[in-house]
Amino acid sequence: MSEALDFLSRVWKPTFEIGLFWYMYFVLLRFLRSTGALQILRGLLLIFVFFIFVRYLRLETITRLMGEILPISVIAVFVLFQSELRRGLTRIGQSPMFKFFLKEERIVDEIVKSVSGFSRKKVGALIALEREVSLEQFAESGVVVDAILSFELLSTIFMPNTALHDGGVIIQGGRVQSAGCLFPLSQSQRISKTLGTRHRAAVGVTEETDALVIVVSEETGTVSVAERGELQRRLDSAALRNELVKFYFPQKKEAAKGWLGFRMGDKRNVPAPQG
Numbered sequence: 622m623s624e625a626l627d628f629l630s631r632v633w634k635p636t637f638e639i640g641l642f643w644y645m646y647f648v649l650l651r652f653l654r655s656t657g658a659l660q661i662l663r664g665l666l667l668i669f670v671f672f673i674f675v676r677y678l679r680l681e682t683i684t685r686l687m688g689e690i691l692p693i694s695v696i697a698v699f700v701l702f703q704s705e706l707r708r709g710l711t712r713i714g715q716s717p718m719f720k721f722f723l724k725e726e727r728i729v730d731e732i733v734k735s736v737s738g739f740s741r742k743k744v745g746a747l748i749a750l751e752r753e754v755s756l757e758q759f760a761e762s763g764v765v766v767d768a769i770l771s772f773e774l775l776s777t778i779f780m781p782n783t784a785l786h787d788g789g790v791i792i793q794g795g796r797v798q799s800a801g802c803l804f805p806l807s808q809s810q811r812i813s814k815t816l817g818t819r820h821r822a823a824v825g826v827t828e829e830t831d832a833l834v835i836v837v838s839e840e841t842g843t844v845s846v847a848e849r850g851e852l853q854r855r856l857d858s859a860a861l862r863n864e865l866v867k868f869y870f871p872q873k874k875e876a877a878k879g880w881l882g883f884r885m886g887d888k889r890n891v892p893a894p895q896g
């Protein structure tokens with residue numbers, strides 16, 4: 622048994638290293654072909670082969686001259702490939718591996734930024750975030766958008782006097798699925814009589830599903846969050862971020878407190894008006 626484990630320990634590392642090397646080689650080659658830099662690389666390789674050939678023939682003058690030029694040519698390579706290198710690093714940063722970690726944080730940022738802007742300008746908004754229970758039945762009452770969630774998109778949808786302004790938006794994952802949706806109104810007597818149909822619609826959705834719904838009052842700019850049939854009112858941007866962090870990172874509630882404390886210093890976090 623010990624001999625088998627020892628054999629595996631000797632085999633898996635070289636196998637992993639070889640596989641990783643060939644994968645990196647494949648990615649590099651594919652990137653160079655896509656950017657057109659492969660032709661430049663071939664030219665540099667030809668110069669290198671010429672240098673080896675010159676040294677083999679012992680042409681001392683040319684060898685000495687090229688020996689002084691080649692070290693400097695390393696800087697020239699970075700200058701020639703600066704746009705390709707920048708593009709390559711950008712692609713690495715946009716790879717699915719990093720998107721997996723940054724996707725939810727970006728969504729939280731976009732929603733908080735949008736809602737803070739609605740609150741300042743007193744623009745009414747109704748945003749439902751889908752959890753486990755599908756909101757498809759409500760999405761069918763609206764207009765299909767199916768676009769990546771962004772501050773610009775939400776600002777356009779809820780722009781006053783537009784066709785989709787008065788309805789609700791449904792967010793599935795990181796995408797705005799539908800806009801102008803009709804939500805059921807809650808008949809709960811616990812909702813204040815001073816609140817309008819947006820707030821009742823927000824509570825109504827959460828009574829039937831496990832969604833989280835954000836409401837911005839058109840009259841006061843107050844931000845509220847409905848969940849499980851309950852309505853939290855007068856949330857500032859930090860409190861809203863806290864609710865979104867708990868929504869998107871339910872397994873990291875404790876860690877989110879420290880993360881939230883760091884993000885509260887963000888200049889984009891503008892408190893919602895009281896009222």
